[in-house]
Amino acid sequence: MRRVAVVEAENGQVVVAIEAFGGLDVEFTRSRCASEEDVVRAVRDADVVVAGPVEISRLAMAGMRPGSTVIMYGAGYDKVDLVAARSLGVRVATIPDYGVETVADHAAALLLGLLRKIHPYDRLVRERGWVGADLVGQIASFGETTVGLVGTGRIGTALARRLVPFGFTVLAVDPYAVEDDLAHAGLERVAFADLLARSDAVSLHAPLTSETRHLLDRDAFRLMRPGTVIVNTSRGALIDEVALVEALRDGRVGGAGLDVFAEEPLSVSSPLREFEQVILTPHAGYYSTGSVAKLQKIAGEQVRRALTGEHLRNAIAE
């Protein structure tokens, strides 16, 4: 009998639509994992592993059956050792396309709320009853505001489609994007340093790779205009959080909308929790009724493909 193992973090919410492989003879297990040891134990002798946000290491994959498959439950692949997967012959696939529009909605909501200073207004009205509109400082209209997008793949482009009609000037950095696609989306391609220097707000949509880890570091924050707004719905480690805290303290960063963090769940003692100008959401960018249903359905279909030897969608290691 083939074995399908779901492994997820302790707060994981992985659901696989089993109807998609209902007719197949499989043993289905689900494990919440707090350590590599837990993962190694849970995936031993598995043919297919569906992984929530947990690390899938070489050691874990070495214990899986020959010709096995890892399906990452979501768009990211930063938690799986791809070099090890390739050398061990483990296939790896992601599910990148279930919630593109929802993540773009979330990034847009954070960005618009921060630029209009909705959060501070709300707090002031609750605390003081009523205040003058200028108490929150200056606010530029959307037509006077420049947004810099780092990464113009599925989500970056979907966000651009929302921002351009509002009148924003939208700059873009993406070393792998095709020039015509950027122009078609109404984006101006610039160098990274120019994007930082010219943008009133920067939104991150690049994957986490060795190239993008700590993309926003102390040097990057120094290049920004005072009061720049940061939105991150991509991966927490794109930002050096120590440098972000410094930039929030000295006003280089005027506000941040953070859905993702270097460590998740965000530590209760994280200094990011102290700032009133920071909006924190719990890696919820993907979350809507439609996107979750689609994720569960595609996860089931991916398991069926892996078990029957069909071509996997979005294979990143084969």
Ligand SMILES: NC(=O)c1ccc[n+]([C@@H]2O[C@H](COP(=O)([O-])OP(=O)(O)OC[C@H]3O[C@@H](n4cnc5c(N)ncnc54)[C@H](O)[C@@H]3O)[C@@H](O)[C@H]2O)c1
């Ligand atoms: N918050 C959430 O719930 C949530 C949900 C889904 C995805 N995500 C994150 O969003 C990220 C983007 O998703 P996507 O579907 O748009 O991915 P995608 O692969 O379609 O797009 C990523 C883009 O980043 C570009 N890129 C790569 N390296 C870069 C660099 N050094 N500088 C600038 N751009 C670079 C790529 O060329 C590509 O165009 C994912 O990697 C994932 O981490 C988060």
